[in-house]
Amino acid sequence: MDISNYTIDLTLKPTTLDAWHVCLAGTSAILAGALILTLLALVMCLARRKDKGDPEVKIVEKLVQGEPIIKTVEVPVEKIVEKIIEVPVERIVEVEKVVEKIVQAPAPAPVVLKEASPDAALQLLYLLQNDARFIDFVKEDMSAHSDEDVGMVARVIHEGCNKVLNDHFSFAPIAKENEGDKITLIEGYDAAKVRVTGNIVGNPPFTGTIIHKGWQVTDVRLPSTVQGYNANVIAPAEVEL
Amino acid sequence: MSFFEKMKKQAAESSKKDDSKKKGDEAKTDESFETENFDGEPETENFDGEPETVVEESKSQEDSPAEPMEFVTSQTQISHSEIDTSEGRHFSVGIDLGTTHCVLSSADITDGDDEFSQQVMGISQLTSPSVVEEKLQLPSFIYQANDAELPENSIVLPWNAKPDLIVGEIARSLGSKTPIRLVSSAKSWLCHAGVDCKSAILPADAPDEVAKVSPFEATKAYLEHISSAWLHLHPNAPLSQQDLVITVPASFDPAARELTVEAAKAVGLSHAILLEEPQAALYSWIEQTQGEWRKQTKVGDVILVIDVGGGTTDLSLIAVTEKDGVLDFTRVAVGEHILLGGDNMDLALAYTVKAKIEKDGKRLEPWQIQALTHGCRDAKEKIFSSDAASVPLVVPNRGSSLIEGTLRSELTRDEVQSVLIEGFLPKVTISDRPVSRPRGGLQTKGLPYAQDAGITRHLAAFLAKQINAADELDGIDLPEGATFLHPTAVLFNGGVFKAQELCDRLIEVLNDWLRTENAPEARLLAGADLDLAVARGAAYYGFVRKGKGVRIKGGTAASYYVGIESSMPAVPGMPPEIQALCIAPFGMEEGTQVELPYADFGLVVGEQVRFRFFSSTTRREDVVGTRLDYWQDEELTELSEIEVTLDGEGRRNGEVVSVHLGSAVTEVGTLELLAFSNKDNGKWKIEFEVRN
Numbered sequence: 001m002d003i004s005n006y007t008i009d010l011t012l013k014p015t016t017l018d019a020w021h022v023c024l025a026g027t028s029a030i031l032a033g034a035l036i037l038t039l040l041a042l043v044m045c046l047a048r049r050k051d052k053g054d055p056e057v058k059i060v061e062k063l064v065q066g067e068p069i070i071k072t073v074e075v076p077v078e079k080i081v082e083k084i085i086e087v088p089v090e091r092i093v094e095v096e097k098v099v100e101k102i103v104q105a106p107a108p109a110p111v112v113l114k115e116a117s118p119d120a121a122l123q124l125l126y127l128l129q130n131d132a133r134f135i136d137f138v139k140e141d142m143s144a145h146s147d148e149d150v151g152m153v154a155r156v157i158h159e160g161c162n163k164v165l166n167d168h169f170s171f172a173p174i175a176k177e178n179e180g181d182k183i184t185l186i187e188g189y190d191a192a193k194v195r196v197t198g199n200i201v202g203n204p205p206f207t208g209t210i211i212h213k214g215w216q217v218t219d220v221r222l223p224s225t226v227q228g229y230n231a232n233v234i235a236p237a238e239v240e241l
Numbered sequence: 242m243s244f245f246e247k248m249k250k251q252a253a254e255s256s257k258k259d260d261s262k263k264k265g266d267e268a269k270t271d272e273s274f275e276t277e278n279f280d281g282e283p284e285t286e287n288f289d290g291e292p293e294t295v296v297e298e299s300k301s302q303e304d305s306p307a308e309p310m311e312f313v314t315s316q317t318q319i320s321h322s323e324i325d326t327s328e329g330r331h332f333s334v335g336i337d338l339g340t341t342h343c344v345l346s347s348a349d350i351t352d353g354d355d356e357f358s359q360q361v362m363g364i365s366q367l368t369s370p371s372v373v374e375e376k377l378q379l380p381s382f383i384y385q386a387n388d389a390e391l392p393e394n395s396i397v398l399p400w401n402a403k404p405d406l407i408v409g410e411i412a413r414s415l416g417s418k419t420p421i422r423l424v425s426s427a428k429s430w431l432c433h434a435g436v437d438c439k440s441a442i443l444p445a446d447a448p449d450e451v452a453k454v455s456p457f458e459a460t461k462a463y464l465e466h467i468s469s470a471w472l473h474l475h476p477n478a479p480l481s482q483q484d485l486v487i488t489v490p491a492s493f494d495p496a497a498r499e500l501t502v503e504a505a506k507a508v509g510l511s512h513a514i515l516l517e518e519p520q521a522a523l524y525s526w527i528e529q530t531q532g533e534w535r536k537q538t539k540v541g542d543v544i545l546v547i548d549v550g551g552g553t554t555d556l557s558l559i560a561v562t563e564k565d566g567v568l569d570f571t572r573v574a575v576g577e578h579i580l581l582g583g584d585n586m587d588l589a590l591a592y593t594v595k596a597k598i599e600k601d602g603k604r605l606e607p608w609q610i611q612a613l614t615h616g617c618r619d620a621k622e623k624i625f626s627s628d629a630a631s632v633p634l635v636v637p638n639r640g641s642s643l644i645e646g647t648l649r650s651e652l653t654r655d656e657v658q659s660v661l662i663e664g665f666l667p668k669v670t671i672s673d674r675p676v677s678r679p680r681g682g683l684q685t686k687g688l689p690y691a692q693d694a695g696i697t698r699h700l701a702a703f704l705a706k707q708i709n710a711a712d713e714l715d716g717i718d719l720p721e722g723a724t725f726l727h728p729t730a731v732l733f734n735g736g737v738f739k740a741q742e743l744c745d746r747l748i749e750v751l752n753d754w755l756r757t758e759n760a761p762e763a764r765l766l767a768g769a770d771l772d773l774a775v776a777r778g779a780a781y782y783g784f785v786r787k788g789k790g791v792r793i794k795g796g797t798a799a800s801y802y803v804g805i806e807s808s809m810p811a812v813p814g815m816p817p818e819i820q821a822l823c824i825a826p827f828g829m830e831e832g833t834q835v836e837l838p839y840a841d842f843g844l845v846v847g848e849q850v851r852f853r854f855f856s857s858t859t860r861r862e863d864v865v866g867t868r869l870d871y872w873q874d875e876e877l878t879e880l881s882e883i884e885v886t887l888d889g890e891g892r893r894n895g896e897v898v899s900v901h902l903g904s905a906v907t908e909v910g911t912l913e914l915l916a917f918s919n920k921d922n923g924k925w926k927i928e929f930e931v932r933n
Contacts, residue, residue, distance in 0.1 A: 126372075130369070133637060133643055136641050136642070136643045139641070140641075140642060140643055140644060149647070152633065152635055152644075152647065153635060153637055153643050153644050153647055155633060155635060156635050156637050156643075159619075221375075223368060223372045223373060223374035224372075224373045224374070224399070225371055225372055225373070226371040226373070226394065226395060226397045228371075229371035229395070230371075230392075238639070
């Protein structure tokens with residue numbers, strides 16, 4: 001089958017104004033409008049951004065023997081959801097188009113999921129074990145001990161874990177309101193940060209009660225490790241001489 | 242072209258775009274378009290986004306346009322101190338070289354304006370093998386590891402692949418389980434008369450195979466670590482080019498100060514200036530009040546600075562006077578070097594709990610006592626900060642089974658009260674003095690720890706001894722019959738005073754003393770940062786030295802004397818009478834020099850002459866050349882001997898040169914003893930004794 005037979009010569013002027021041409025013209029107009037609007041939005045946003053002067057977090061790389069020993073934790077939060085927020089209506093059309101292309105195209109581009117690096121997770125385990133005996137506690141057979149005994153060591157674990165978390169992370173609640181308060185979620189709210197449950201009907205704005213205020217990490221201060229460090233060792237065996 | 246045509250054309254273009262997308266070009270335009278757009282979006286009102294992370298993403302995507310579209314992930318950055326590569330910046334840096342911790346604080350003073358804002362630097366250090374972390378404090382410990390003990394290449398610092406010594410948090414944590422290899426309290430050894438601080442003596446109780454270091458080398462190692470950590474963060478502003486202030490205890494003798502400066506020189510910090518820690522604490526308070534200090538202090542004030550660190554107690558008195566309508570601070574007295582601090586308190590509590598546990602017939606192992614000490618430190622703070630009558634103490638089993646074999650006890654408020662408050666801060670009268678037992682005949686070679694744990698007794702002795710300290714200053718008058726110098730304000734420093742009860746008790750005892758002499762009560766100068774004040778004050782002092790703030794006048798903390806045998810007929814069985822000749826008066830200021838032209842000595846070239854050396858913190862009326870035939874025991878303290886050797890430069894060996902003595906206080910803050918030739922311009926430095 002010669003594909004050129006199906007090529008539409010778009011330079012041809014329409015001789016009749018049939019429904020297909022009207023449709024084509026309409027689509028063109030919408031797309032052109034969308035392009036202009038997004039460009040305008042872009043220019044405005046850039047201008048606004050300059051004014052704001054957002055502080056940028058610079059990546060600090062510590063070099064040991066020429067090797068970066070920094071480990072970055074990658075938290076897979078689908079920012080794409082955020083991208084749809086507060087886009088002019090015209091733009092939503094275009095964004096949706098892009099998404100459709102990925103998800104529903106006959107030959108979809110492969111979706112690459114980010115693999116979590118085990119190193120940072122192991123490091124956290126190391127810290128929890130080292131400062132809070134966390135692994136020892138969780139791995140111990142609790143059924144063999146009385147509540148009183150468990151409660152006694154739970155103090156040690158709790159204190160240690162709290163220290164590890166405070167030393168290496170900064171936390172902030174997501175909702176600034178109190179649990180139990182009524183809030184309204186406006187259209188375009190961040191669905192990654194707020195999960196609605198229960199009677200979800202219709203379109204935002206949604207009104208509901210805060211059940212859990214949520215947590216987010218605002219800062220991570222994990223130690224750097226030397227190249228070749230065996231992160232699998234959570235606690236070395238201890239031998240007293 | 243009609244409107245309709247225009248529309249059609251644009252449609253054509255967009256469909257062309259569609260075609261090209263299949264070749265992968267479109268991905269780039271679309272993505273960068275999108276991310277840029279997203280950057281500029283205003284944040285949702287209720288929930289803050291994290292715009293800073295997105296910046297990084299859009300960049301990385303532009304760099305690799307051919308990559309397929311991914312789920313965009315938000316990258317949480319691991320925060321470290323930023324490396325400041327800016328050039329031409331100038332800092333005022335203060336280093337608190339503490340007995341148990343070192344802290345560095347710095348402020349950018351390039352612009353020379355009156356704004357002063359400083360940050361305490363996170364010091365990168367190993368916290369366990371192969372793990373590097375930033376901490377505000379660098380524990381002053383060195384661990385001398387066995388060759389087989391640590392994994393290969395696990396001792397690495399960001400700036401040094403093979404550090405000579407293991408310093409910092411890792412040293413402390415390894416040493417807590419293997420104390421025989423741990424070097425600690427090097428600073429206290431610096432001030433220990435009768436020990437050569439440059440001979441490798443630490444760790445003191447180590448078996449022979451452990452490589453030893455000298456207290457001097459240890460000090461050098463801490464300074465070197467801090468200096469390298471700084472350089473790592475400020476590659477274009479090495480510490481050797483900044484205004485640098487290092488703090489020392491006010492009670493440090495001239496030899497210990499000299500050693501500190503020498504250690505700094507050895508790591509390239511030859512311009513470092515010394516500042517006494519209690520003064521630094523007061524500077525920090527002055528800075529933090531942001532000008533309010535003028536309202537909180539007045540002429541006639543005598544500020545008592547009580548600095549209780551981990552291992553030492555340091556006392557100073559600073560008087561406030563007025564000169565030409567401007568408030569003037571003068572440090573009028575410093576206390577003795579008392580080896581007694583917060584660590585003693587934790588240990589005392591641990592032993593109390595230990596006795597309680599052992600009553601039930603259990604024996605405690607050393608590691609359990611250590612864990613108890615640690616637990617007591619936290620429990621003490623909890624009791625002080627709450628109404629709890631007791632706090633449970635749990636020492637978990639060392640093995641992986643946590644609950645089995647766990648040691649359990651509790652620390653009660655009564656115990657804390659009786660051990661800490663009554664033990665360390667007993668209610669005593671101003672006439673009480675520290676008890677000193679005669680030392681046992683057999684003693685291990687160690688630090689001369691204070692024998693009396695009663696800080697209040699040490700304080701009473703200090704204030705009574707210094708009764709005349711402010712006599713010469715205008716505006717400070719003691720009432721008739723006073724038996725001690727009346728402080729009017731108190732500034733606390735050191736982590737111990739986080740416990741409000743301890744502050745309250747000290748103030749209470751002091752005010753009791755003041756009331757018995759009908760003096761007004763002393764008030765508390767509040768608002769100081771107890772842990773970091775010394776380093777912060779030191780950095781501020783660098784700023785003050787530029788003429789930007791009120792300065793505390795200090796000078797030498799004591800007057801100094803050499804011992805001269807008087808020419809008398811020898812009496813069998815009696816040591817020859819000795820006279821003390823003042824060669825440096827009290828409060829001698831930086832950058833001054835004095836000589837005593839009479840009192841000639843004939844020194845033989847090439848031969849060593851040794852003098853006995855004394856100091857006094859009370860005889861402030863003595864001037865250079867004052868000769869004492871008689872003095873009270875407590876008036877003069879004998880320090881290590883000093884020695885002078887005339888080099889043969891231009892002279893024959895054996896030649897006798899006539900010299901007189903003198904002294905100078907350097908800009909850095911160290912005391913120099915000098916011998917001047919009576920014939921020419923020859924000048925020799927008298928060395929502080931370094932031999933045992």
